[in-house]
Amino acid sequence: MRRRFGALAPVELAPGVPATLVIDYHVALRILNDPDHFPADPRTWEREIPSDCPIRPMMEWRPNPIRSAGHDHERYRSAAAAALDQVDLHGLHTVVENIAVARINSFCLDGHCDVVQQYALPVAFGTLNVILGCTPEISQRAATGMAAMFDTTADATDGNRILAEALLELIAAKRRTPGADVTSWLAQHPAGLDDEEMLHQLVLLYAAGIGPPQNLILNTLLLMMTDDRFAGNVHGGSLSTRDTIDEVLFSDPPMANYCITYPRQPILIGDFWLPAHQPVLISMAACNNDPAIRTDDITGNRSHLAFSAGPHACPARELGRLIVQDALDQLLDALPEMTLAVPQSELRWRPGPFHRALSSLPVTFPKSPPIDLAHNP
16 A cells, blocks of 8 residues: 555445545644544535445444544543543552453363453453443443444444443433442533433443453454564563553554544645545554654554544543553463464454454463462462
């Protein structure tokens, strides 16, 4: 793409749905920091998109921070950021530890597991449930709906409905009986979000709070098991888990292509005209690995775009990093001799234009006794 198109590549997100993919780091920063020319509101675009288009549920307008512009964006983002800022990060360490240890204890005597289904997904899912104050029954339905939307299958529209019904139940419960959780804090924010607006804040939190942390856990663990630069150094102590996470955020980010905007009018960048109201996606994976900015040693470098940049940058980046790092540290402390159970070439990745997500990650390890948290320092 770089050789053929330069900074901007014409692509199709689905048959008959054209878009532009940004693969140049500096052009991406220009776009992400210019919401006046590149607003995130898709409503003009989606008028021409059939309701059964498989990528529409992941891109259509919602009253939330990443699908709005101007005053609406400021209002939604202020509510979301304020609620997320109230999460007790010290207490979250204990939440992740308890969920992670319970998962590890469920398979440590087997000597093998699929890290996707048996660890990364339930840890990310369970932690988000606690953060949102969500019951297991409601959260399970929400996760089912979210999975259908992310996989962009024929069930994507149905997934949208399942997710909405579950989260409206959660909102009603928290309006009746508030708790020390993000859903309650959103409901109490001075922005005065109504139920529909609350729903779409939670849809965004489910989108951002399950799939990307899960995939970051998996992609980081895969790197640790398959790249000698990290396996030896991490276990030997010269590189931290966070250093390895940052490498993955550069090289193999859990959201490969996203941060979607829709130019208000045709815009010339270089010698390429971006059409008005047509999606412009940032390829975080391509931009992070742009030869113009990428160096061989990125230890301590956090200039990647995995969390976006500008006014739409993720407000929960430290929260997400903490969850992923704690989940990895718990797993590696308990099962340090974990190895891939199949050749790396046999691993399969889930379809979809947006995420970088393993379908499964089978591993083996020496059988280990369950962890007793009561005696675990």
